[in-house]
Amino acid sequence: QVQLQESGPGLVKPSETLSLTCTVSGASITSFYWTWVRQAPGKGLEYIGYINYGGYTNYNPSLRSRATISIDPSKNQFSLKLRSVTAADTALFYCARVDSVLIKGNYFFYGMDVWGRGTTVTVSS
Amino acid sequence: ETVMTQSPVTLSMSPGERATFSCRASQSVVTKLAWYQQKPGQAPRLLIYGASTRVTGVPARFSGSGSGTEFTLTISSLQSEDFAVYYCQQYNDWPRGVTFGQGTKLEIK
Numbered sequence: 593q594v595q596l597q598e599s600g601p602g603l604v605k606p607s608e609t610l611s612l613t614c615t616v617s618g619a620s621i622t623s624f625y626w627t628w629v630r631q632a633p634g635k636g637l638e639y640i641g642y643i644n645y646g647g648y649t650n651y652n653p654s655l656r657s658r659a660t661i662s663i664d665p666s667k668n669q670f671s672l673k674l675r676s677v678t679a680a681d682t683a684l685f686y687c688a689r690v691d692s693v694l695i696k697g698n699y700f701f702y703g704m705d706v707w708g709r710g711t712t713v714t715v716s717s
Numbered sequence: 718e719t720v721m722t723q724s725p726v727t728l729s730m731s732p733g734e735r736a737t738f739s740c741r742a743s744q745s746v747v748t749k750l751a752w753y754q755q756k757p758g759q760a761p762r763l764l765i766y767g768a769s770t771r772v773t774g775v776p777a778r779f780s781g782s783g784s785g786t787e788f789t790l791t792i793s794s795l796q797s798e799d800f801a802v803y804y805c806q807q808y809n810d811w812p813r814g815v816t817f818g819q820g821t822k823l824e825i826k
Contacts, residue, residue: 625812629761631752636802636804636817636819636820637753637804637815637820639754642813642814644812647810650812650814651762651805653718653768653814670770681761682811685809686760686761688761692811692812699811699812701749701808701811702767703751703763703766703772704751704753704761704763704806705760705763705772707760707762708760709759709760710760711746
């Protein structure tokens with residue numbers, strides 16, 4: 593059974609860097625794609641970005657200048673750093689697995705099929 | 718960027734009724750659309766991808782349809798456990814990312 597667990601500080605000061613880690617168990621992180629999604633209080637889901645096993649990343653254009661996602665296969669973890677945070681970055685952050693494959697040059701996407709429980713990050717001084 | 722718009726914002730229904738959720742894309746996403754369910758205090762759950770393919774374990778009362786810019790999620794006979802928020806997600810841009818709709822809350826009437 594695949595499980596994801598987010599971890600990191602629950603409180604970050606404005607202008608500092610938010611750092612979260614997602615630990616994957618029950619599956620190798622060298623397969624699949626891995627994503628971060630956030631949800632501001634009372635709001636909907638916002639895609640942050642993803643990383644694949646080759647280290648290729650993609651980011652939401654609105655966050656591209658501040659977000660970095662990295663992967664550590666030795667620990668079966670991937671991480672998110674979000675720089676220069678403000679109160680608007682206060683949210684519940686989820687990590688999730690993306691079921692996607694590349695076959696003969698074509699990408700096939702089957703959804704974000706396994707999610708962590710989420711971790712709340714508050715930006716406040 | 719493809720913008721996804723869901724309607725209505727809130728749907729008030731009774732158990733046993735048929736619920737219909739709409740999702741509209743600002744440009745064609747073919748059938749590259751997924752639906753997720755999120756219950757209070759829980760992570761989202763993938764229900765459907767490819768506009769109409771149910772994920773293993775999702776009850777048959779959930780069905781998806783549509784193509785291009787107009788999509789529908791239908792729950793044929795509402796059960797108590799179905800009351801939640803439902804999100805659509807387009808992935809036509811994949812691997813250049815995805816976008817979510819703003820969600821529709823299904824509440825008990």
